[in-house]
Amino acid sequence: MRFSEPMSSVVPGLHGRVLGVLARTDRALTGRSVAALLHSPASPSGVQKVLDDLVSNGVVIAEPAGRARLYTLNRDHVAAAAIDQLARLRDVLLERIKAEAESWTIPAKAIWLFGSTARGQGDADSDLDLLIVRPDDVDDSEPGWLEQVETLSAHASLWSGNSCEVVEYSAQEIRDLISHGERIVTELRRDALPIAGRTPQQTLNRKAG
Known part of the structure; x- marks a missing residue:
């Protein structure tokens, strides 16, 4: 999955990237504004061709605004629901990870997304980085613990298409990292996004319990 532009994981090329921009807002945008909101550059003329194509298919609505035209996603189009779902693939992935983590028989103190994927910069070759905080009374070789961590990692890779890399610390090890700066x-x-358990703010701005 391209975490910076999830839509393009399924709708490749500039069409997917433009649709991703329009799906994320209800504001009417000029073609130049759409081009400026893309995560990686595209020529205004290329964006304009895509917008014209999407308008001709009824997926996008164009309205005159002086000498310019303003574009919005046609929310009444039969494809709109699917487009919205594709635009929020990253959120859907995190919801799946959260649901599985919250079903664990040995709950984690916290699970966070970090690295480039947390910053929304990852592409299809980027790892999906998860940090898991293990309770102090659970050994890192506990079979039940190991099985659920390995299963979550395998599922996250299958759901996203990205390799899932897990970094694991005990709650005490987190406290040690904080105290050692x-x-x-x-x-x-700065970057970690909470998925399950305690948030980074709760855990890192004071001693982890």
């Missing part, structure tokens, strides 16, 4: 703590405070 380790760089990863700063990075997690």
Whole structure:
């Protein structure tokens, strides 16, 4: 999955990228505004050709605004629901991970997404990075714990198409990282997204319990 532009994972090329921009807003946008909101550059003329094609198919609505034209996704189109779903693939993935994590027989103290995928910058070759905080009273070799972590990692890879890399710390190890001022703590405070359990703010801005 391209986490920066999830739509293009299924609708390749500029069509998917333009649809992703329009699906994320209800504001009417000029063609130049659409081009400016793309995560990676595209020529205004290329964006305009895509918009014209989408308008001709009724997926996008164009309205005159002086010398310009304003574009919005046609929310009444039969494809609109599917487009919205594709635009939020990243959210759907995190919801699946959360649902599985919350079903664990040995609950984690916290599970966060971090790295480039958390920043919305990952592409199809990027790893899906998960940080899992293990309770102090659970050994890292506990069979039940290992099985659920490995199963979640395998499922996350299957759901996204990206390799899932798990970084695991005990709650005490997190406290040690905080007290030693380790760089990863700063990075997690800045970028980590909560999936299950305690949030990064709850865990990293005071001692983890």
